Amino acid sequence: MLYFQPWKIILIALTCLFGVVFSIPNLFSPETLGHLPGFLQKQVSLGLDLRGGSYLLYQVDTKATLKDRLNTVVETIRTSFRDNKISYAGGLNPAEDHISFALSDQAQLDQVKKLIKEADAELTLTTSDKGETTLRYSQKALDDRERQAVDQAIEIVRRRIDSTGVKEPTIQREGHNRILVQVPGIDDPERLKRVIGTTAKLTFRLVDQNVTAEDALHGHLPPGDEVLPLDPATRRKDEAPGLVVKRRIEVSGDTLIDAQPSFQDSQAVVSFTFDAIGAKRFGKTTEENVGKPFAIVLDNKIISAPNIREPIQGGRGIISGNFTVQSANDLALLLRAGALPAPLTILEERTVGPGLGADSIRKGTTACFVGVGLVAVFMILFYGLFGIFADVALLFNGAILVASLSVLGATLTLPGIAGIALTMGMAVDANVLIYERIREEIRAGRSVMSALEAGFKRAFGTILDSHVTTLVAGTLLYELGSGPVRGFAVTLSIGVLISLFSAILVTRLQIVVWLRRFKPKSIPL
Amino acid sequence: MLVFLRKTPKIDFMRLHILGFVLSGLLTLSSIVLFLTVGLNYGIDFKGGILIEARATTGDANLSEMRAKLDTLHLGEVALQGFGAPNDVLIRLPQQEGGDQAQEKTVKSVRDALGTGIEFRRVEVVGPSVGEELIRGGVLATVLSLLAIAAYVWFRFDWQFGVGAMVSTLHDVITTVGLFALLHLEFNLTTLAAILTIAGYSINDTVVIYDRVRETLRKYKTLDFKSVVNLALNETLSRTILTVSTVALAVLSLLIFGGEVLHGFSIAMLWGIVIGTYSSLFIAAPMLNYIRPSRGGSAAEAETAVSEPAS
Numbered sequence: 001m002l003y004f005q006p007w008k009i010i011l012i013a014l015t016c017l018f019g020v021v022f023s024i025p026n027l028f029s030p031e032t033l034g035h036l037p038g039f040l041q042k043q044v045s046l047g048l049d050l051r052g053g054s055y056l057l058y059q060v061d062t063k064a065t066l067k068d069r070l071n072t073v074v075e076t077i078r079t080s081f082r083d084n085k086i087s088y089a090g091g092l093n094p095a096e097d098h099i100s101f102a103l104s105d106q107a108q109l110d111q112v113k114k115l116i117k118e119a120d121a122e123l124t125l126t127t128s129d130k131g132e133t134t135l136r137y138s139q140k141a142l143d144d145r146e147r148q149a150v151d152q153a154i155e156i157v158r159r160r161i162d163s164t165g166v167k168e169p170t171i172q173r174e175g176h177n178r179i180l181v182q183v184p185g186i187d188d189p190e191r192l193k194r195v196i197g198t199t200a201k202l203t204f205r206l207v208d209q210n211v212t213a214e215d216a217l218h219g220h221l222p223p224g225d226e227v228l229p230l231d232p233a234t235r236r237k238d239e240a241p242g243l244v245v246k247r248r249i250e251v252s253g254d255t256l257i258d259a260q261p262s263f264q265d266s267q268a269v270v271s272f273t274f275d276a277i278g279a280k281r282f283g284k285t286t287e288e289n290v291g292k293p294f295a296i297v298l299d300n301k302i303i304s305a306p307n308i309r310e311p312i313q314g315g316r317g318i319i320s321g322n323f324t325v326q327s328a329n330d331l332a333l334l335l336r337a338g339a340l341p342a343p344l345t346i347l348e349e350r351t352v353g354p355g356l357g358a359d360s361i362r363k364g365t366t367a368c369f370v371g372v373g374l375v376a377v378f379m380i381l382f383y384g385l386f387g388i389f390a391d392v393a394l395l396f397n398g399a400i401l402v403a404s405l406s407v408l409g410a411t412l413t414l415p416g417i418a419g420i421a422l423t424m425g426m427a428v429d430a431n432v433l434i435y436e437r438i439r440e441e442i443r444a445g446r447s448v449m450s451a452l453e454a455g456f457k458r459a460f461g462t463i464l465d466s467h468v469t470t471l472v473a474g475t476l477l478y479e480l481g482s483g484p485v486r487g488f489a490v491t492l493s494i495g496v497l498i499s500l501f502s503a504i505l506v507t508r509l510q511i512v513v514w515l516r517r518f519k520p521k522s523i524p525l
Numbered sequence: 526m527l528v529f530l531r532k533t534p535k536i537d538f539m540r541l542h543i544l545g546f547v548l549s550g551l552l553t554l555s556s557i558v559l560f561l562t563v564g565l566n567y568g569i570d571f572k573g574g575i576l577i578e579a580r581a582t583t584g585d586a587n588l589s590e591m592r593a594k595l596d597t598l599h600l601g602e603v604a605l606q607g608f609g610a611p612n613d614v615l616i617r618l619p620q621q622e623g624g625d626q627a628q629e630k631t632v633k634s635v636r637d638a639l640g641t642g643i644e645f646r647r648v649e650v651v652g653p654s655v656g657e658e659l660i661r662g663g664v665l666a667t668v669l670s671l672l673a674i675a676a677y678v679w680f681r682f683d684w685q686f687g688v689g690a691m692v693s694t695l696h697d698v699i700t701t702v703g704l705f706a707l708l709h710l711e712f713n714l715t716t717l718a719a720i721l722t723i724a725g726y727s728i729n730d731t732v733v734i735y736d737r738v739r740e741t742l743r744k745y746k747t748l749d750f751k752s753v754v755n756l757a758l759n760e761t762l763s764r765t766i767l768t769v770s771t772v773a774l775a776v777l778s779l780l781i782f783g784g785e786v787l788h789g790f791s792i793a794m795l796w797g798i799v800i801g802t803y804s805s806l807f808i809a810a811p812m813l814n815y816i817r818p819s820r821g822g823s824a825a826e827a828e829t830a831v832s833e834p835a836s
Contacts, residue, residue: 049786057655059654189648190633190636193629197629345626345652346626346628346629346650346652347652347654347655348650348651348652348655349628349629349648349649349650350647350648350649350650351645351647351648351649352646352647353644353645353646353647355580355644355646356578356646356647359784360784360786363782363783363784363787364783364784364787366782367778367779367781367782367783367787368778370778370781370782371774371775371776371777371778371779372775374774374775374777374778375771375774375775378770378771378774379771382767414786414787415715415718415787415790418779418783418787418790418791421775421776421778421779421783422722422772422775422776422779422794424775425771425772425773425774425775425776426726426729426768426771426772426775428768428771429729429768429771429772432764432767432768432771433733433764436761436763436764436767440533440760461736462732462733462736462737465681465732465733465736466729466730466732466733468677469674469677469678469725469728469729469732470725470726470729472670472673472674472677472725473670473674473721473722473724473725474725476666476669476670476673476721477666477718477721477722479666480662480663480665480666480669481662481666481714481718482714484714484715485714485715485717485718488715488718489718492722
């Protein structure tokens with residue numbers, strides 16, 4: 001133990017140097033950082049609870065898309081049945097995930113099967129012995145669509161977040177229908193949630209002027225119509241709270257190629273432009289319905305319902321309402337990025353303001369330094385010179401730990417800082433084990449050299465065992481934890497590994513150097 | 526330089542061990558009872574709900590005024606408590622009806638109700654679906670940790686050691702949970718991390734002692750079992766106390782300087798290291814007396830057999 005091969009000494013020295021050099025960047029502010037050479041610029045990556053920001057876990061509501069899809073296909077089937085004189089009972093109203101009806105003439109079953117296939121090839125048809133026919137989507141079709149929807153949703157969310165100018169967002173898929181969004185350092189978390197979470201499905205529909213909303217609510221709602229409320233944010237005081245609009249979508253928002261915030265009569269408005277198909281449809285509808293109101297519906301709320309003054313063939317238009325500059329901007333942003341394929345629900349949110357973040361950093365680092373300081377003093381009190389050796393090793397331990405976190409780009413959270421403090425406390429355990437063993441060997445009468453030798457050798461097995469068990473706890477915490485707890489698991493595990501190195505090798509090196517230099521006759525333990 | 530325990534002490538741990546078993550049994554039992562009756566103060570991580578850490582922008586936080594404003598919203602059992610500084614408030618709201626979407630709307634209405642004098646420093650919303658998953662994950666993590674640790678000890682030592690290790694670590698986890706129930710501390714993800722860390726520390730401590738027991742068994746082959754355990758415990762006592770002290774120093778500074786968010790974690794850790802050390806000395810080691818491992822060891826590892834330890 002007492003002979004260190006030169007290459008080992010160099011390796012140990014280099015590792016310690018690595019620790020010091022790569023932890024230094026963390027002391028500098030971002031401006032000074034820019035002046036340093038490239039490889040010295042990596043700082044520890046701060047978690048959201050230290051930096052401030054939002055952690056948002058969304059679920060993509062694919063049930064809603066299924067419902068939409070069933071609603072659309074039902075119309076096609078209805079028309080198809082009518083054209084082919086298929087009669088049925090049951091109204092063909094879709095339930096949560098299927099459509100059931102009773103075929104009047106069972107002989108038409110084969111023809112029905114063919115028509116269903118034409119309407120949507122992914123529908124499966126089953127018949128019960130009571131003569132009821134059920135249409136469902138196959139599980140594979142559902143899974144495929146779900147995957148597509150989530151992929152699309154991630155893309156759109158990414159586009160939207162980028163448009164708000166946020167730096168370094170993290171957007172990733174979780175499980176098979178969840179999206180995790182982590183956005184650091186935002187001033188207005190509410191706006192961000194609005195921008196991400198609004199489905200933004202824009203549709204243009206005709207208003208049914210023959211029915212008032214009152215009549216509809218009392219039960220006189222014609223089929224093919226529905227009552228929609230006016231969006232409270234854009235509704236003017238004198239307008240009715242709701243209108244009856246036709247279910248049929250004349251033009252839909254997915255044919256938009258551009259939307260921009262703009263001003264008209266010093267009011268904030270959103271101007272939009274359709275693509276060729278949308279423009280043609282828009283032109284046709286406006287031509288056929290001059291003088292009638294045209295409802296602009298966003299996510300089942302009517303933003304405005306202006307009267308069509310003349311046919312609009314150019315494919316451009318304006319949405320006006322009670323917009324502020326910010327809300328017009330946001331709506332244009334949403335329309336440009338595209339509508340989400342399915343609504344997003346927030347399952348979990350953790351938002352930390354920057355004030356709390358800075359406080360947490362300060363408290364955490366104070367606790368760390370005080371803790372390390374106390375442990376260092378303690379070691380000197382009980383082990384004198386050897387305590388100093390242990391403290392030096394501890395300091396390098398800390399430096400290498402911070403350096404590793406910086407270089408690896410691991411995320412430091414508040415529990416992570418607690419993990420560092422804890423690791424420092426536990427790291428000296430290895431030294432205590434070694435030193436106590438050396439003491440025993442001296443008491444048993446061994447010479448300086450053999451006592452040192454035996455101390456290190458015997459303690460090593462125990463040290464290894466204790467570190468492995470802590471690693472086990474750390475690994476499990478990492479796997480099953482999330483966010484801040486993961487940060488704790490990371491610092492604990494890396495800390496434990498590094499302490500194996502520093503507590504044993506760095507201490508040993510110091511002792512060897514001391515032995516060679518001072519050639520002591522006894523060990524001051 | 527202070528030297529702790531200049532001579533190897535001669536405490537008769539084994540004579541005290543029945544007392545230790547009784548005490549531990551009582552602690553474990555009362556912890557289980559507390560858990561089943563009083564129950565744990567689950568944070569929103571497990572119960573679902575809304576947590577808001579707020580700060581009054583001018584002056585102290587007026588809790589009764591805020592409570593009155595929130596009562597008008599009919600949000601169920603609203604918990605408002607001071608949180609460190611006099612202008613800091615912690616607001617806890619139970620899960621709202623309406624599934625995951627309703628939670629967000631509630632945060633907004635709270636913000637509107639409390640007005641501009643209150644700044645939201647931190648908002649956490651855990652919907653019902655995620656809450657359940659976190660509980661499941663947490664329980665799984667604890668169980669797996671205990672099993673993995675027991676397996677490791679079994680692998681490194683004999684099965685008898687594994688049993689002792691598992692019992693003492695289980696005891697530590699149960700009594701820590703009992704402490705949480707007793708003090709009504711908030712039980713959330715961070716405190717769960719503390720419990721797992723305590724399990725890790727406890728086993729750490731136990732392994733060091735077991736190591737010494739194994740060595741002593743081989744070294745003094747003819748010494749009776751109880752004396753072997755006593756010797757091992759006494760020889761490692763100075764290390765045990767010194768290490769628990771250094772870790773305690775680190776945890777104490779976390780407790781004093783670490784702030785409110787780490788409060789529950791620090792208290793749990795402090796208790797945990799004390800109970801972890803206690804269980805290694807008074808449960809794990811004495812248990813070996815009842816399920817005795819073999820004394821053999823390969824000739825290469827054994828020391829020259831000695832019948833009496835030097836004093």
